[in-house]
Amino acid sequence: MLRNSTILKITFISISLFAGANVFAQQKQLADYVNPFIGASTNMHLAGNPAGLGKTFPGAAVPFGMVQVSPNTITGGDNGSGYSYEHKTIEGFALNQMSGVGWYGDLGNFLVMPTAGTLQTSAGKEGDHDGYRSYYDKQSEKASAGYYSVNLTDNKIKAELTAAPHCGIMRFTFPENSGSRIQIDLARRVGGTSVAQYVKIVDEHTIQGWIKCTPEGGGWGNGDGKSFYTVYFYARFNKPLKDYGVWSANIPEGQGRKLQDIESAKYQNIIAHAAILPGTNEKLGKHLGFYTDFATKANEQVILKAGISYNSIEGARNNLETEIKDFDFDKVHQQARSLWNKALSKIQVTGGSTEEKYNFYTALYHTMIDPRTFQDVDGKYPGGDLKAHTADHFTKRTIFSGWDVFRSQMPLQTLINPGLVNDLINSQITLATENGSQYFDRWELLNAYSGCMIGNPSISVIADAYKKGIKGYDIDKAYQYSLNTAAKYGNGDRGFSTGGSSISGTLEYAYFDWCIAQLAKATGKTDDAAKYSARALAYQNVFDKDKGWFRPKMDNGQWEKWPAEGRLQQGYGTVESNPYQQGWFVPQDVPGLAKLLGGNQKAIADLTDFFEKAPSNLLWNNYYNHANEPVHHVPFLFNRLGAPWLTQKWTRIICQRAYHNKVEGLVGNEDVGQMSAWYVLAASGIAQVCPGDMRFEITSPVFNRTKINLDPKYAKGKAFTIVAKNNSPANVYIQSATLNGRPYHRCYLDYTAISSGATLELVMGPKPNKAWGK
Structure with a gap:
């Protein structure tokens, strides 16, 4: 990978339409390293799989805010964010979006579109260009932390979006026109339609x-996700x-x-x-929209601001007020921007290339969309x-993508936003109490227990938080509801x-x-x-010693028929994976897993094969499939098996190959x-x-210095710092280490060392030091 000045020139060309050339002429703030277009595509062809690519939205938001003001290019399909970069028309700009999900998606409500001419009451379809949707100038499209803008070419209107925690504001710059308009489709919803709407004119x-x-x-799930909610607006x-x-x-x-x-x-x-x-002043209906027509002067700015609530119009x-x-x-x-600069300052990095800084801070930005606030400014929530x-x-929060986020997202937040994790646990407990279920769902959306995916991820979040000292909730309820959850969903006595x-x-x-x-x-x-x-040893019950791998069982306890593809067979007793990928998920007992596989050396050899057979672009595949969650912990297993240099090698490769500063990034x-x-x-x-488990694996840092600022309410120290001396794209292997100035020989740290505010110094080199960290 090219570094520093060289990469800066290349990056400038590739992302100037995103951030604006003026960014490079001024002192950069952390928010300037956020490119919301990273991942903003559902393109299945480029992904090589129906799951598509990142499915992020490029619109404006603030950290963990209720509102995400974003362009929408399509309703339906597996387009959870409502937007895909390759689409040529925009339906409008909505006030709430989901980030990075499939399963049809949801939200995308209160869709605002500036138009002119004859009023169209349907958006029409992408590609057909009928209805109120408009073509747009792709070169004009810009996005940054808290801002989005684009030029709609059909009627020569510029749209700009920004957000507050519970509100959005849109600025439309119109040409001279006697028939300009803003219209709001109140029925519109990603992945479907709202079923009832009400609108009233309050004043002029x-x-x-x-x-x-x-x-x-x-x-959500085309109805199977059971989402039910009301958006009040x-x-x-600014124009009468x-x-x-x-x-x-x-x-x-x-x-x-x-x-x-x-x-x-x-x-349609x-x-x-x-x-x-x-002239209708008030209307209740099944499919409503609102419009206001007006004359505009050349370059006249018409502004619409809106507050939303999931609780009430009040x-x-x-x-809003x-x-x-x-x-x-x-x-x-x-x-x-100020909110984002503050939030992003939780982690400060130096070194690395310009592209790597964009990758890092955009990634950090994307980790601070959800779980979003679900309460109003007065603390009320439904x-x-x-x-x-x-x-x-606590702050009531929603959107818990449990099966995904228990793996890395929640552990990250325990370091940089422990109060948020405390909020989430309180939110889960209060919901389970209020709805009378007294158990935790695995994928919660706006109070709905969707049942999406498998597992009991809330239990993981609670256990991890409690052991880290994040305890501002009713632990008795948290524990009892965890037991109830495991009784409802689990391996049971068999x-x-x-x-x-x-x-x-x-x-x-x-x-x-x-x-x-x-x-x-505890x-x-x-x-x-x-x-x-x-019961944590139940993984052993589906390991077939004859096959040397995990194998699904039938209700009678007999093995399912072994397929011709063997452990590479997608969906063979697995969810969004194959047995080869899922079989590495025994994080609670890696030594026990290694024993089943014939010992550490055999496990290392099999794991090495697992990585080496993956395609270089790391798109969806039957081996190390970084495109999906079941394998996200696997690169760090080398640390547990006695070959930490391979963890260092492969995590650096993944960081380089699976993350890029581009739409398909x-x-x-x-x-x-x-x-x-x-x-x-x-x-x-x-x-x-x-x-x-309070053990954190040490691996090869991308940056020369990373400072993680800790929350004094939850940690004894002010910051945990990792310094990588002699770091470069070639020097990916740890030669030696010190912790707080003393020699350190382990490839892992305990959480207490991190929370105490330690400094870990690593000396990097081009070849493995196989004596370190074992």
Whole structure:
């Protein structure tokens, strides 16, 4: 990889449309190293797999904010963010988005579009260019932390977006036109449609209302994700509402409203011929939109600001009046940048190439989208019992992509945002209490228990947090709900899972049972500790000694038929993986796994083959498949097996090959922070293989110096610093180390060393020192 000045020239050419050439003429702030276009594509062809690429959104947000103001190019498919860079038209700009997910996605509500000419009530389809969507000038499209802009070419309108925690503000620069317009599609929803809407004109500058989304309208999992929520909005225009109205489509009783229904020609025809109702001041309907027409002078700026709430219209109004008091777009933008600069300063790196800094800080940025705030500025949030509640000692949060984020994203946050992890655990406990279930779901979205994926990831997050001293929640409830969760989903007394996910289920539930054992030990429950420690060995029950690998079982305990592809067979007892990939997931007992495989040396040889047979671009494959989560811990297993130089080698290779400062810069779905969190940790030089175990693996840092600023409420020290002397693309191997100035010979650290504010110095070289770290 080219370094420093050379790479700067290349990067300038490739990303000037993202950040603007003026960035390079001034002193860079950390926010200037954020390129929100990294991963902003769902392109399945380039990914080589239907899972697509990063699926991030390029729009404006603030750290862990409720609002994400972003362009949307398409409704439906597996386009969870609502946007894909290669699309040629934009439907509009919505106030909330999901980051890096598949499964049809959700949100994308309150879709605003500046237009002109004849009013169109349907967006039309990407590629056909009918409806209110517009072509846009790709060269004009810019995105940075807290800002997005683009020129819509159909009517020569410039759109700019920025955000506050609960609000968005959009600035549209119009040409001279007697028939300019802003229209808001209240029915629009990623992956489906909202099923009911209400809008009311409050005064000549203000509208308010709500948007109801249920599984009948598709959305998350095309309805299978069970998402149900209402977005309340309160929006103000800087230009008076004089010539306005509503459109309302007549959706027949019994008409299906999931994705396949709304994409049909019949449904599209219905909404394209919606009734237009000029002068309507209030309307309740099944498919509504609002519009306001006005004349504009050349380069006239029309501004719309909106607050949202998931609790009430009053909450949305209060959010807006608290956070955006006027129509000063630039002030809101600068406030968003300031929030990002502060958040990104949690980790400070020096050295590395310009591209690596973009990769790092954009990755760190992507780890701070979720879990987002779910409460209003007054602390009120919608509970699992559908009643309003007030969070007093924590911030209520939502969107927990558990199966993904327990691996790297949550361990990262325990270091840089431990209060956030405390909030998340409180949010999970209160939801399980309010909805009466008294167990934790594996993938929560806006109070909905979607049941997406497998495992009991909340238990991992709680065990890891509690052992790190993050304890500001009801531990008795947390523990009991963990037991309830394991009783509802797990290997049970027979010690293995069956069905289509026999291997994945057995191995993952064994780990989560180990996590319960750690909680039990930490809280003095010795009987439970023994019980769940035994259950943590359940992985052994699906290991076939004759095949030398893991094999799924049927309900009667017999082996499933061994396929011709053997352990490379995708989906053979596994979820989004094959047995070769999933079989390495025994983080709680790596020595036991190695013993099953014939000892450390045989395990190292097999693991080396696993990496060497992966394609160089690390796109979706049957070996080391960095595009998906089940293998994210695997590069660090070499540390556990006595070959730490191979962990150093492969983590540096992955950082180089799987992360790039370009749209296709992520080899797989971002998955709500997990893909990026892996990079942040690995590039820093540490990682946690087994959350709940306080051991952090040491690996080869990308940067010469990484300083992780610690939270004094949770850590004894001020900062944990890793220094890599003689670091370069060639010098990837650790020769020696000191910890706080004293020689250090281990390839791992205990969490207490990190939280105490230690300094780890590594001397790097071009060849492995096989004597170090064993």
